[in-house]
Amino acid sequence: xxxxxxxxxxxxxxxxxxxxxxxxxxxxxxxxxxxxxxxxxxxxxxxxxxxxxxxxxxxxxxxxxxxxxxxxxxxxxxxxxxxxxxxxxxxxxxxxxxxxxxxxxxxxxxxxxxxxxxxxxxxxxxxxxxxxxxxxxxxxxxxxxxxxxxxxxxxxxxxxxxxxxxxxxxxxxxxxxxxxxxxxxxxxxxxxxxxxxxxxxxx
Amino acid sequence: xxxxxxxxxxxxxxxxxxxxxxxxxxxxxxxxxxxxxxxxxxxxxxxxxxxxxxxxxxxxxxxxxxxxxxxxxxxxxxxxxxxxxxxxxxxxxxxxxxxxxxxxxxxxxxxxxxxxxxxxxxxxxxxxxxxxxxxxxxxxxxxxxxxxxxxxxxxxxxxxxxxxxxxxxxxxxxxxxxxxxxxxxxxxxxxxxxxxxxxxxxxxxxxxxxxxxxxxxxxxxxxxxxxxxxxxxxxxxxxxxxxxxxxxxxxxxxxxxxxxxxxxxxxxxxxxxxxxxxxxxxxxxxxxxxxxxxxxxxxxxxxxxxxxxxxxxxxxxxxxxxxxxxxxxxxxxxxxxxxxxxxxxxxxxxxxxxxxxxxxxxxxxxxxxxxxxxxxxxxxxxxxxxxxxxxxxxxxxxxxxxxxxxxxxxxxxxxxxxxxxxxxxxxxxxxxxxxxxxxxxxxxxxxxxxxxxxxxxxxxxxxxxxxxxxxxxxxxxxxxxxxxxxxxxxxxxxxxxxxxxxxxxxxxxxxxxxxxxxxxxxxxxxxxxxxxxxxxxxxxxxxxxxxxxxxxxxxxxx
Numbered sequence: 139x140x141x142x143x144x145x146x147x148x149x150x151x152x153x154x155x156x157x158x159x160x161x162x163x164x165x166x167x168x169x170x171x172x173x174x175x176x177x178x179x180x181x182x183x184x185x186x187x188x189x190x191x192x193x194x195x196x197x198x199x200x201x202x203x204x205x206x207x208x209x210x211x212x213x214x215x216x217x218x219x220x221x222x223x224x225x226x227x228x229x230x231x232x233x234x235x236x237x238x239x240x241x242x243x244x245x246x247x248x249x250x251x252x253x254x255x256x257x258x259x260x261x262x263x264x265x266x267x268x269x270x271x272x273x274x275x276x277x278x279x280x281x282x283x284x285x286x287x288x289x290x291x292x293x294x295x296x297x298x299x300x301x302x303x304x305x306x307x308x309x310x311x312x313x314x315x316x317x318x319x320x321x322x323x324x325x326x327x328x329x330x331x332x333x334x335x336x337x338x339x340x341x
Numbered sequence: 342x343x344x345x346x347x348x349x350x351x352x353x354x355x356x357x358x359x360x361x362x363x364x365x366x367x368x369x370x371x372x373x374x375x376x377x378x379x380x381x382x383x384x385x386x387x388x389x390x391x392x393x394x395x396x397x398x399x400x401x402x403x404x405x406x407x408x409x410x411x412x413x414x415x416x417x418x419x420x421x422x423x424x425x426x427x428x429x430x431x432x433x434x435x436x437x438x439x440x441x442x443x444x445x446x447x448x449x450x451x452x453x454x455x456x457x458x459x460x461x462x463x464x465x466x467x468x469x470x471x472x473x474x475x476x477x478x479x480x481x482x483x484x485x486x487x488x489x490x491x492x493x494x495x496x497x498x499x500x501x502x503x504x505x506x507x508x509x510x511x512x513x514x515x516x517x518x519x520x521x522x523x524x525x526x527x528x529x530x531x532x533x534x535x536x537x538x539x540x541x542x543x544x545x546x547x548x549x550x551x552x553x554x555x556x557x558x559x560x561x562x563x564x565x566x567x568x569x570x571x572x573x574x575x576x577x578x579x580x581x582x583x584x585x586x587x588x589x590x591x592x593x594x595x596x597x598x599x600x601x602x603x604x605x606x607x608x609x610x611x612x613x614x615x616x617x618x619x620x621x622x623x624x625x626x627x628x629x630x631x632x633x634x635x636x637x638x639x640x641x642x643x644x645x646x647x648x649x650x651x652x653x654x655x656x657x658x659x660x661x662x663x664x665x666x667x668x669x670x671x672x673x674x675x676x677x678x679x680x681x682x683x684x685x686x687x688x689x690x691x692x693x694x695x696x697x698x699x700x701x702x703x704x705x706x707x708x709x710x711x712x713x714x715x716x717x718x719x720x721x722x723x724x725x726x727x728x729x730x731x732x733x734x735x736x737x738x739x740x741x742x743x744x745x746x747x748x749x750x751x752x753x754x755x756x757x758x759x760x761x762x763x764x765x766x767x768x769x770x771x772x773x774x775x776x777x778x779x780x781x782x783x784x785x786x787x788x789x790x791x792x793x794x795x796x797x798x799x800x801x802x803x804x805x806x807x808x809x810x811x812x813x814x815x816x817x818x819x820x821x822x823x824x825x826x827x828x829x830x831x832x833x834x835x836x837x838x839x840x841x842x843x844x845x846x847x848x849x850x851x852x853x854x855x856x857x858x859x860x861x862x863x864x865x866x867x868x869x870x871x872x873x874x875x876x877x878x879x880x881x882x883x884x885x886x887x888x889x890x891x892x893x894x895x896x897x898x899x
Contacts, residue, residue: 185570
């Protein structure tokens, strides 16, 4: 042993070596990234909880939250997670039309959610600067809304790319898969957010 | 799940067929996806920022040579102390240690052709130069941020709003870069090792990078959250950290230190990795306690996430928190001690080559033990309350960051420069550099401990005349450190052009990066290597015992 690693070929021939491929790691990369992203929301949630715990009246009197519309919105967003899953299931069976249909519905649901959020903002009667609660409320829901928007863009991107013949099929479907994972992430964050900011006001 | 449309084909990497055999100089100024180019981009950029941050330090020490404010205006002094810290942490040590060495070495050490996500990697790097420019711009748009690298509100919300905003954006950008980099490191190490390499056959640098990446992944987003809140407070009229409107400044401190304490491990864990590579090679011995070193990195990573309140013992922290965080802080000394003893045991009875890389590694050992011990004292709440916000703290963290991180980066450069450039650094010049750095570090940072215990506060441009003598000594030390970089930069530039040819394996090292050319070819290997022995299998055969330049050494052995 001369102190060097033996460079025995793993694949024979230079031509083959130049075309070796590694497995698709993008899904793994996305999950790793989302784990990190979740911690940012955790930071916002922690701040919210600290303020909630240290104020007698939370939310303060003139800044009550609306409950009905966000509850409907929650239903829409949570069920859209099932819908998008139907989409990736379809493409795994090589059913492109099915995938396009379900992804289209998901995108519509996402858009309705965002529209509902904007409608809610417009009818609350208080703004970002009103008080500490409204600071937290708009910042957290706004950041989540931005993530919904990014998820929507991803879904529309998948739909756009799916026009190309055989771009996605039962073997190649990492794009839709990643859009789905991201959408689930947005959904999970919303469930936590909804519980903390909306449901906790009932207690 | 192999899919043709996404996997990185060698031909794609170089933009089609007929690619060059090696990169041209201008390729280093482009959005290049080769991990080696990116590693060099990180290293060169961070070494430039090192000069900027160092220049600020020299100006501050010049001001502090006398008790009065007679050299810099107070605002400029504050801007320098803020940006010196920010640059040295976020644009020098972190990008050099993690971005530079991590990107350059990991694929080479694990037998991969590139990182898992080359484009993401390039994106992560290219977030850094604009971040640095923003910081520079903040000096011309309102005189630079004034509130220290910690930017505690309310100070950060009532001074220099525009520069402070730019500062926040800078931190969000480098933080994003850090997160993207960590995703890449984790997935690469996890999935792209050559099939013949098991986890416990990885070089220890890779283990250290796993721990580093996990920390960056979980801590950095919390800093981003803090920056966003601060940004909103300054610019959009929110009151998260404004006590008069119900906000709470201590909340900021919690968010900030939840990141910034792990950040000190971000800056030292890769250095520990470098130590574990350099010491066995130049001591010609297998590393002592491979698993202990590997797992202690993970332990530091885990425990390091639960110690942040020790920065806040004087922030009205509850007694139970003081006790909890004192204990958790002191626990960090255990895995760190395991590493220190393992390196000492590796040196013990080795055939030590006193190369510059080794000198810096051994220098780091002594410095870090000193800095670590002062860290243990600071971890104990009663003592910390006594010296909080004094020069004792400044002395402590400069000992671990300069005597630790910077020594480690130097050591790594002397060790891997032959691999990166294909040429040897000049050893006599390197030793001059080491001696100046070693003496300068001691003279600069040791008296700070005394100053702190006598009660000199940190972050001041004017001080009580009784502290003048020690401060002058510190200033002399700082000048020595300033001079010490001259032989280094000269050595690097000169050797890069005219140095002695290194050959593939000038140190007779056994990790995988030394099995390819120096500098490595674009795809690292013609055919991927197969692992035939562990990374530190030294001393198994007499044939390994040759000097740095390949000359035979006396083979006598105790």
